[in-house]
Amino acid sequence: MSNEQVRLAGLSRRLLLSGAAALAVLATLPIGPARAQDAAQAFMDDVGQQVVQIFQTPDLNDKQRLDRLVEILDASVDFEIVARLVTGRYWRQATPEQQAEYVELFREFTIQTIASQLRNYGGETYQITGGRAVDDRDTVVSSKIVRGAGQPPANVDWRIRQTDNGLKIIDVVGEGVSAVVTWRQEYGEILDRSGFDGLIARLKEQIAARSQTGLPPREL
Numbered sequence: 733m734s735n736e737q738v739r740l741a742g743l744s745r746r747l748l749l750s751g752a753a754a755l756a757v758l759a760t761l762p763i764g765p766a767r768a769q770d771a772a773q774a775f776m777d778d779v780g781q782q783v784v785q786i787f788q789t790p791d792l793n794d795k796q797r798l799d800r801l802v803e804i805l806d807a808s809v810d811f812e813i814v815a816r817l818v819t820g821r822y823w824r825q826a827t828p829e830q831q832a833e834y835v836e837l838f839r840e841f842t843i844q845t846i847a848s849q850l851r852n853y854g855g856e857t858y859q860i861t862g863g864r865a866v867d868d869r870d871t872v873v874s875s876k877i878v879r880g881a882g883q884p885p886a887n888v889d890w891r892i893r894q895t896d897n898g899l900k901i902i903d904v905v906g907e908g909v910s911a912v913v914t915w916r917q918e919y920g921e922i923l924d925r926s927g928f929d930g931l932i933a934r935l936k937e938q939i940a941a942r943s944q945t946g947l948p949p950r951e952l
Contacts, residue, residue, distance in 0.1 A: 769865055771871075772871035772899060773860055773873050775899040776873050776890055779901075786800050786801060808901055809902075810893065810895055811838060813893065813900065813902045817902065817903070818838070819916070819919060819923065819931075820916055825927070830928045830932065834932055834935070837932060837936065840939055841935055841938055841942070844939060844942045844943070858876070858877055859875060859878065860874070861876050866891070869894050870892065870893050870902075872890070872892070872905075873892055875887070875888050876888070887906070887907055888905065888906050890903070891905070
């Protein structure tokens with residue numbers, strides 16, 4: 733792997749972990765007048781309250797927390813849209829079978845990455861700082877993670893899309909850097925070299941490697 737690939741891979745992991753941390757510390761959001769951005773903010777509030785409940789239940793072990801977190805992720809994140817956005821123009825070059833396998837692998841790797849951080853929750857607080865409509869489908873909800881020990885807060889934006897199945901998260905932007913854009917750069921290099929078969933093989937390698945790091949066991 734080239735130095736640039738290592739850099740992109742590290743950046744994508746940091747973005748994903750920022751998003752996972754933010755999901756783990758979402759706090760109560762007052763709902764104001766009925767506007768498009770308020771609906772998206774209320775959606776993120778609902779997601780957040782469910783996640784907070786998971787981490788505030790002391791008698792859950794890591795596997796139980798992961799199981800419940802996965803249920804929330806599957807309900808609130810549109811993995812197919814995210815996976816399609818990540819591959820960009822290459823998506824239509826894949827067969828339906830390749831698309832389906834890739835989406836499931838992408839979801840599995842995302843869940844594994846979040847699972848690896850379950851024990852890192854340190855009581856951070858989370859604040860909604862605003863929302864803005866991007867177009868007739870998408871809204872960006874801005875948030876701030878407030879950390880202890882004199883650490884500066886982390887700014888995280890959530891891109892929310894109105895889909896046929898309701899509001900869904902389709903991107904996480906940490907400190908101005910989009911996870912989708914970063915993944916697109918990283919995966920684009922693989923797709924250029926070896927197409928969808930190469931990307932699928934790479935994800936399988938990453939999942940297998942991560943499975944050997946002692947994560948909480950789960951049937952993914």
